[in-house]
Amino acid sequence: MSAPYKQDLPPQGGFPAIKYKRNLPTKGPGxxxxxxVVGAIxxxxxxxxxQGNLEKRELQRERAWARIHLVPALLAENDRDIYRREQAALVREKEIMKDVKGWEVGAKAYHSKRYTPASIVVI
Structure with a gap:
């Protein structure tokens, strides 16, 4: 007896393969x-x-030597300024204390042979 239906079978040679893998195009560098590139940068x-550290070190060395060579000139300038101020202070002291008998202009407050610079600078 023959079947009243026709069975569905695969085609000759089988079905084509199912594409289940992702087929994404490659974009950009690997x-x-x-x-x-990151390593090179x-x-x-x-x-x-x-290089910057070497240049900075050289500039610090140059600045240090410039200061070393400027110190004598700066000290001499400071000494001249101190002398000028001390002379002006003596003139002011002489003018202020002219009426006081027995006052010595420029007398030291400390009886020592060592030089003691003025602790207060009058500007």
Missing amino acids: GALIFG CTFGFWRVG
Whole structure:
């Protein structure tokens, strides 16, 4: 007896393969290239930092030597300023204390042979 229905069978040679893999296009550079570029940029940056440190060290050395060579001139200028101020103070003291008998203009408050600079500078 024959079946009243017709059975559905696969086609000759089978069904085509089902495409289940993701087929995404590659966009942009690969990971190795990105890693290499970042490494190159970091290397260049560290090299520039090193160059900057060398230049900064040289400028500090130059500034230190400039100060060393300027110290005598600055000390001499300061000594001249102190002398001028002391002479002006003596003139003021002489003018203020002219009526006091026995007053010595410029007498030291400390009886010592050592030089003691004025602790108060009158400007």
